Amino acid sequence: MKSPIATLALLGSLAGGTAWAQTAPKRAASEPPAAAELHEDAVQSAINAPTVTAVPEPTPVDQLKAPTIDLPNDPIEPYLLTKNNGPFMVMAKVFRGPDSQKMALALCKELREEYHLPAYILRDKDWPGKHNIRGIPPQADPRAIQGNVKIPEKFRTYDEAAVLVGDEKTLKASEQLHHKVKKIKPKCLEGMSSIFPWRDGLIKSIRTTNPYVAAQDLFPHKRDDLIVRMNTTAWSIANCPGQYTLQVAEFSGRTTFNEKDENFRGPLALLNSPLRKAAGEAEELAAALKKDREVQQLGQPIYVFHDRTASRVYIGSFQTDRDPQAVQVREALVKMAVPLMDRKRTGGAVDTMIVPATMLQDLSVIKTQFEK
Numbered sequence: 001m002k003s004p005i006a007t008l009a010l011l012g013s014l015a016g017g018t019a020w021a022q023t024a025p026k027r028a029a030s031e032p033p034a035a036a037e038l039h040e041d042a043v044q045s046a047i048n049a050p051t052v053t054a055v056p057e058p059t060p061v062d063q064l065k066a067p068t069i070d071l072p073n074d075p076i077e078p079y080l081l082t083k084n085n086g087p088f089m090v091m092a093k094v095f096r097g098p099d100s101q102k103m104a105l106a107l108c109k110e111l112r113e114e115y116h117l118p119a120y121i122l123r124d125k126d127w128p129g130k131h132n133i134r135g136i137p138p139q140a141d142p143r144a145i146q147g148n149v150k151i152p153e154k155f156r157t158y159d160e161a162a163v164l165v166g167d168e169k170t171l172k173a174s175e176q177l178h179h180k181v182k183k184i185k186p187k188c189l190e191g192m193s194s195i196f197p198w199r200d201g202l203i204k205s206i207r208t209t210n211p212y213v214a215a216q217d218l219f220p221h222k223r224d225d226l227i228v229r230m231n232t233t234a235w236s237i238a239n240c241p242g243q244y245t246l247q248v249a250e251f252s253g254r255t256t257f258n259e260k261d262e263n264f265r266g267p268l269a270l271l272n273s274p275l276r277k278a279a280g281e282a283e284e285l286a287a288a289l290k291k292d293r294e295v296q297q298l299g300q301p302i303y304v305f306h307d308r309t310a311s312r313v314y315i316g317s318f319q320t321d322r323d324p325q326a327v328q329v330r331e332a333l334v335k336m337a338v339p340l341m342d343r344k345r346t347g348g349a350v351d352t353m354i355v356p357a358t359m360l361q362d363l364s365v366i367k368t369q370f371e372k
Contacts (some may be wrong), residue, residue, distance in 0.1 A: 006265040058195040069191030071102035080121040086210030087218050088174035090181045092202045096160045104161035118167045124160035181205045221368040230306040237305035238370040242317030244360040252310035253277030282311035332362040
């Protein structure tokens with residue numbers, strides 16, 4: 001497929017041939033140029049413009065030189081990306097190799113100090129399972145089976161660190177930030193060797209999102225009046241003072257991939273929906289758990305949340321995801337999962353498994369559905 005410039009050049013050569021040649025009528029000096037003449041000028045400018053005959057070859061890895069600047073040794077933790085940043089951001093630069101973290105830190109500090117931009121570092125090794133090659137940090141267990149990694153794969157296993165910029169809340173704001181970032185030419189990059197030396201500054205930056213933020217949480221949630229009406233009991237999750245809790249049970253409705261399923265059509269489908277039963281069972285389980293002696297010894301409140309697809313039961317209220325008390329409660333719930341299955345202990349409220357809570361539930365998104 002020819003490029004647009006090559007296509008314009010082809011049209012220009014055809015126009016110069018005998019069969020295509022036409023004599024343009026002369027016009028007065030005061031008369032504005034016709035559209036055809038302007039088009040001809042544009043075509044001729046494109047033909048005369050310099051063309052790139054070949055893409056430059058990247059610098060071989062073995063020819064990359066060490067940075068000529070003093071890389072910072074500051075602690076990197078204050079600059080690391082968290083789920084509270086963004087969610088819409090610009091990925092300014094990606095560094096690879098043994099000094100990737102220090103080079104990312106140098107750029108991150110310059111963007112903050114010189115350009116007053118909120119810049120953060122995302123390390124590739126912070127993602128589980130990214131690196132499993134012996135001898136390259138983070139190193140794999142020596143007992144793990146190692147593959148015979150050759151070029152180019154072995155160069156792809158080095159640590160990587162990306163610099164992300166922005167705490168934008170909308171796509172439009174991230175577009176404006178992107179235009180600003182592309183024009184930046186950080187001084188620190190002049191002292192760093194690159195496999196793409198022809199790239200100037202941050203011209204190749206791209207828009208992205210915070211990978212720690214789930215896709216369904218990128219855009220702000222609105223108050224849902226129906227969900228507010230469904231959660232009016234004293235143990236509604238809306239009354240939980242903490243930011244995190246532990247889910248122990250879920251009662252859901254029907255699901256289908258067939259949009260013509262008769263079980264989902266008509267008013268009778270709503271009257272016979274398992275969601276009605278699910279809401280009642282969740283309330284009964286919450287009441288039973290609140291009376292259970294072993295659960296009472298945990299010293300944690302019980303909560304219920306009803307939404308459009310399911311009803312869930314939670315235990316505990318915690319301010320941070322690193323609360324040591326949450327770990328103790330989770331371990332206790334794992335041991336209690338089987339005894340709590342006994343109908344006599346739960347008053348016959350459930351005939352489904354009580355799930356041992358394995359991770360904390362962030363309530364930030366759920367609570368937005370109750371805010372005015």
